[in-house]
Amino acid sequence: MTENTQLKSKQYGRPDNERVIPFMKIALPAAVISILLTVASIFFIATKGLNLGLDFTGGVSAELNYSQPVKAADVSEALAKAGFKDSVVQTLGSNRDLMVRMPVQETAEAADLTKEITTAAQLPGNKAEVHKVDVVGGQVGNELYIRSGGAVALAMLLMLVYVTIRFEFKLALGAVLSLLHDVIVTVGVFAMMQWPFDLTVLAAILALLGFSLNDNIVVSDRIRENFRKIRGAEPLEIVNIALTETLRRTIHTSATLLLVVLAMMFLGGEGLHWFSVAMFIGVFVGTYSSIYIGTAFALWRGLNRQDFIVQVKPEFEEENEIPR
Template identity: 35%
Template sequence: MEFFKYTKTFNFMGKSKLAMIMSIVLVLGSFLILATKGLNYGVDFAGGTIVQVKYDTAAPIDEMREKLKSNAIFEGASITEFGSEDEVVIRMRTTTGDVVVDVGDLARETLVGTGEFEIRRVDIVGPKVGSELKEKGIMSLILAVIGILIYVAFRFEWRFAVASIMALVHDVSIALGAIALVGLEVNLDVLAALLTILGYSLNDTIIVFDRIREGVVKGRDVELSETIDNSITKTLARTTLTSLTTFFVVFTLFMFGGEIIHAFAFTLLVGIVVGTYSSIFVASPTLLLFGFDVKNYHVKLAEKAKREAEKERMRSQFESGVM
């Protein structure tokens, strides 16, 4: 299936300045939201207790709140619907590690008289464990970015590496801003989604960079902006198909997958959109911004080929016994 014919090259770089301005606004807006509203850390990172309760009918949330007030263990607890009106979760920022009786049993005894229900899940994470998980999560993101920087710099050139990192920072920043804006809980699932965004966005960027490098290698006097436009146009059909199919699958999970993967799917949806956008309008224009020189790149390629030829000549002499 082919959406775009290659008879016409789209002028992507002609719109790059407008796109970069929009990206800067979105990133700065995300930073502002994160600074003012902040992230809503879930039990995984903040520590606390979660009790999931399933009722036979609609959950009597107001009655549940009154019942929980009678037990000091549940002081300050919040009750929210979990995917449907008959299922709720009770969240507490404090843990119950010092309580001998199981917190699930305590919730069951406290909620007696509110209707027919069952305790489906009890998660308890101590504040120390939550802090360690948060630190390790941040470290995993940093290590992933460093690894990507080294890989791209080794495979292409340092300007390509910087461009790809700027695109990844752009994607993660906007995704975090969207999460903070809608108030989703940041847990291990969201962290997994952010790491997935890094891989997805990098994959799109690498494919475009491969085409750009092929175009640059073919001619010393080519214009970089024209080469970028031509490379993006050639990969546009592939990018569109991949992004749309992935988006529809994740959108299905978001709509019908249930509350438990809601935050994961939402983060991926945002990441797919901004990741596809950034590979075209952030990573590629950054090469122009950093002054990638086609002629200088050809000089480096020639020097590399000369060194390889010299190594091959010396190896041949050594194998034939001539030194």
């Protein structure tokens, strides 16, 4: 009789056959791993730097149209023979329309570059036409790089304000720390591997912030609900229950996003390749951090039931009835 009563009290109204996963049991080892990953990422970013694309360093972009389908490798080889080194060729929807990006060339005028690229891009039996040539200076690219960092910082600040207003500051601070962790680790992998970092990768970083924040909000909402609903349970138990209840949703969301990312990675062409690589890394990092950084940090800061209960000020408390 005593054992059944204890079992039911530990379930806190949950069916006896629904097991609560003790996520926070490995919170300390997970925190150590997160710190090591963050330090390693910062080390690679500081020592090796990012392999910035032409969007940030400046360069030339040109849109080509061929009379017949063409391979990007053949175009890149033809441009290299003509003296256009380090060119990046991407398809634009079809095998006849391509985008060419290359470092800043000695020829400053766009008109001269158009003639030179048109001549260099010709292939045997396949005529090429240049539709558009854009020249981006190094100063413009540097300003874009700085503004991109500012955009990420502003996004995190607004997320901190939003989660604080909707839930609680301890959860908000944990959520922002998990987002910062996701960004640093993802960028750190690109720095370590020296993969190209351009505007498409930056777009993936911003998309990753939205994905990770959404995961944090779902978990925070369930934690708040359980703190208000469950009585007599320790904060650690309530957090484990909330994470167990949201686990299925987290797995379904992450798996669905991974399917889309893998499809873009293998079928989206060169233009979406590094975007999908960044998202692929970010999905794993973001799912992990929402549990073992955002939630664990809030627990470490002393998250408890009083954080979600509206305190009644003394002047509004019901006074004792005055005897007649």
